[in-house]
Amino acid sequence: MACTKKQCVGRGFPLKLEANEIAQLSQPFNYEFVKNIFPKLDWNGIQLVAKQLNVVLPEQGSVEDEEFVKTLFNLLCNLKVINGSLTCPSCNRVYPIEVGIPNMLLKEEEIYQDIQRMADKEKEAQEEESDEEEDSDEEMEE
Amino acid sequence: MSNNNNRNKEKKEKKEKDISSTSTSTTTSKNDPNGERLGFDEPKSDLDAYRLENKHVHNVYNVISSHFDSTRYKAWPLVENYLNSITCGSIGVDVGCGNGKYLNVNKGNIYTIGSDICQSFSTICNEKGLEALSADGLYLPYQTDTFDYAISIAVIHHFSTFERRVEALKEIVRVLKPGGTFLVTAWAMSQKWKGKNYDSSDVMVPWLFQSKFKVEEEKKLKEKEEEEEISKSGTTYQQFHRYYHLFCDGEFESLFEKIQNVDILSNNLDHDNYYCIIKKK
Numbered sequence: 001m002a003c004t005k006k007q008c009v010g011r012g013f014p015l016k017l018e019a020n021e022i023a024q025l026s027q028p029f030n031y032e033f034v035k036n037i038f039p040k041l042d043w044n045g046i047q048l049v050a051k052q053l054n055v056v057l058p059e060q061g062s063v064e065d066e067e068f069v070k071t072l073f074n075l076l077c078n079l080k081v082i083n084g085s086l087t088c089p090s091c092n093r094v095y096p097i098e099v100g101i102p103n104m105l106l107k108e109e110e111i112y113q114d115i116q117r118m119a120d121k122e123k124e125a126q127e128e129e130s131d132e133e134e135d136s137d138e139e140m141e142e
Numbered sequence: 143m144s145n146n147n148n149r150n151k152e153k154k155e156k157k158e159k160d161i162s163s164t165s166t167s168t169t170t171s172k173n174d175p176n177g178e179r180l181g182f183d184e185p186k187s188d189l190d191a192y193r194l195e196n197k198h199v200h201n202v203y204n205v206i207s208s209h210f211d212s213t214r215y216k217a218w219p220l221v222e223n224y225l226n227s228i229t230c231g232s233i234g235v236d237v238g239c240g241n242g243k244y245l246n247v248n249k250g251n252i253y254t255i256g257s258d259i260c261q262s263f264s265t266i267c268n269e270k271g272l273e274a275l276s277a278d279g280l281y282l283p284y285q286t287d288t289f290d291y292a293i294s295i296a297v298i299h300h301f302s303t304f305e306r307r308v309e310a311l312k313e314i315v316r317v318l319k320p321g322g323t324f325l326v327t328a329w330a331m332s333q334k335w336k337g338k339n340y341d342s343s344d345v346m347v348p349w350l351f352q353s354k355f356k357v358e359e360e361k362k363l364k365e366k367e368e369e370e371e372i373s374k375s376g377t378t379y380q381q382f383h384r385y386y387h388l389f390c391d392g393e394f395e396s397l398f399e400k401i402q403n404v405d406i407l408s409n410n411l412d413h414d415n416y417y418c419i420i421k422k423k
Contacts, residue, residue, distance in 0.1 A: 004281035009316075013285050025271075030250050036231020037253070040290075077253075095283070101264045104257070104277040108196075111281070112189055 003088035015086035198385035232290035238297030242267035331388035346383035
């Protein structure tokens with residue numbers, strides 16, 4: 001998961017997970033699912049989450065290793081954070097997790113302050129552009 | 143081109159569009175003999191639109207969610223077929239998942255993460271053991287280029303301006319991987335199948351809320367002014383109004399025209415709903 005704030009797109013990831021209460025689910029194991037999903041995973045993000053949930057993962061995994069596949073499946077599908085929080089590494093916004101549901105909603109003030117801020121930035125950028133050409137790309141870059 | 147750049151450009155075009163959109167859709171009727179519609183003020187700014195949606199979409203669903211859940215259990219074959227066609231091991235999102243009736247389709251093979259702006263819906267999903275979080279469709283908590291597929295069923299018609307509908311679609315396309323597909327549906331203005339007819343594209347559709355679904359918290363709802371009590375064959379109902387922007391022929395095309403990196407794979411009408419499947423380039 002990533003930060004919802006527009007200025008954090010491309011930066012607000014991965015959110016830092018803090019888990020106070022974890023539930024163990026019991027979804028039926030599916031090898032095909034893990035095999036196909038494995039190459040798509042953000043391995044650094046997974047390692048961070050695993051550490052938070054006290055799951056031991058090897059540095060490198062292989063879908064041929066049955067033990068590893070089971071551990072990964074358990075991490076992906078059977079561990080649910082009931083209470084905790086997610087913190088953006090870029091803006092430090094804290095998103096609470098309560099009764100198993102991450103609340104990623106922004107408040108009205110947050111949304112419209114951000115829109116205002118971006119409009120101001122755009123204005124500044126335009127002014128700069130008229131002074132010296134091709135120099136204001138930095139803040140737009142993601 | 144970066145997302146920011148796109149957004150800023152949109153903002154620039156916005157003022158002009160605001161003027162044109164108000165002139166084309168101000169025909170909201172104030173007094174409908176069938177009680178089908180309720181007059182409302184056209185949103186003049188994005189903030190107004192946000193507040194209209196908050197009052198006439200989010201807050202209403204927050205109250206009626208359990209009643210809504212008891213009436214929405216059948217999956218629509220169109221959506222089921224789409225989800226069943228997705229390859230095993232794929233991860234996708236359901237934006238505006240409501241009571242989560244699609245989160246379980248093709249379960250075990252694909253993994254669908256639901257989100258809804260109405261927290262009572264994410265709670266309902268959770269109680270059913272489905273994966274859902276609370277998030278605004280315009281601000282999805284996912285990284286760019288992440289998901290293999292996406293669905294957004296009967297959601298886009300709750301956004302009250304053209305720009306917001308474009309932004310909502312853009313946001314879903316953003317989190318989709320290049321090559322990923324996305325199924326989106328919206329209510330059509332002409333509802334021949336249901337035998338209803340709407341003569342305006344922006345309407346308030348009533349929901350008759352059965353009081354038995356009320357929970358303590360909901361009784362404290364502030365928006366009392368919108369409630370009306372109605373008695374029908376011995377049951378007392380409360381009437382709520384939900385905002386809808388009904389879609390016309392070609393409307394999905396004009397929305398997707400504003401988004402550069404998509405191809406429309408199919409676009410059709412099914413049971414009074416327009417649907418569109420697109421692929422991200």
